Amino acid sequence: MSDANKPPVTSATRPPAERRSDASEVDAFVRQARAMAKAGQAGGRLILALDATMSRQPTWDLACELQGQMFDAVGNTGRLNVQLVYFRGLGECRASKFVAETGSLKKLMTSIQCRSGQTQVGKVLSHALKETGAAKVDALVYIGDAMEENIDELAEKAGHLGLRGVPAFVFQEGHDAAAERAFKEIARLSKGAWFRFDRSAAATLSRLLSAVAVFAAGGIKALEARGRPEDRLMIEHLRSRKSP
Numbered sequence: 001m002s003d004a005n006k007p008p009v010t011s012a013t014r015p016p017a018e019r020r021s022d023a024s025e026v027d028a029f030v031r032q033a034r035a036m037a038k039a040g041q042a043g044g045r046l047i048l049a050l051d052a053t054m055s056r057q058p059t060w061d062l063a064c065e066l067q068g069q070m071f072d073a074v075g076n077t078g079r080l081n082v083q084l085v086y087f088r089g090l091g092e093c094r095a096s097k098f099v100a101e102t103g104s105l106k107k108l109m110t111s112i113q114c115r116s117g118q119t120q121v122g123k124v125l126s127h128a129l130k131e132t133g134a135a136k137v138d139a140l141v142y143i144g145d146a147m148e149e150n151i152d153e154l155a156e157k158a159g160h161l162g163l164r165g166v167p168a169f170v171f172q173e174g175h176d177a178a179a180e181r182a183f184k185e186i187a188r189l190s191k192g193a194w195f196r197f198d199r200s201a202a203a204t205l206s207r208l209l210s211a212v213a214v215f216a217a218g219g220i221k222a223l224e225a226r227g228r229p230e231d232r233l234m235i236e237h238l239r240s241r242k243s244p
Contacts, residue, residue: 043079044216051144052088057114087120125157138216145173158189167192191241
């Protein structure tokens, strides 16, 4: 067929032109992809730190039970990723990976045997600072009963946690006066809160820990939305720590 006899090319018959993305469209795509990735990884990161020296053995089982309830408390608030940190013996201080389900963490906790040794709270605080430097940590929970370290050194690290937005929620077992002074200072400087870890009030303790978990997963707004008495108490503590 000669060119003169070929049918005219119309918009219906013309093949679509190959379209090139300009720089602004590429940037928009990258931003969208990053937002989707962030949404897919959404969820709070909480460090659960435990004194595993010998004096803590009687309440270790209670701590194992309560950490499971922390996961359950989050519900639809969001995904909660928890890392277990513990110290014991002669300078042993270890950290697990962040996990998003109860079973693996409970299995690890039940395999740990308490051993005699000195407190290593400073290592816990340093670890929390390192972790939040790599990826935001929303809260630190520490459960212990003694203090054998320099409070001024701990206070400096706690202050840095406060500046990084990582409140420490310190639960003290027993009534050791030196531990109480140190724990309250850590909580104050990190803009967290101090509570008594009382095995005779396990239900109250469980509710407080659940409030910490909800805060780590969704912030103060999540606590306000749930609106339980322990949530309101936690909100009061957190807001009282804010700088005027």
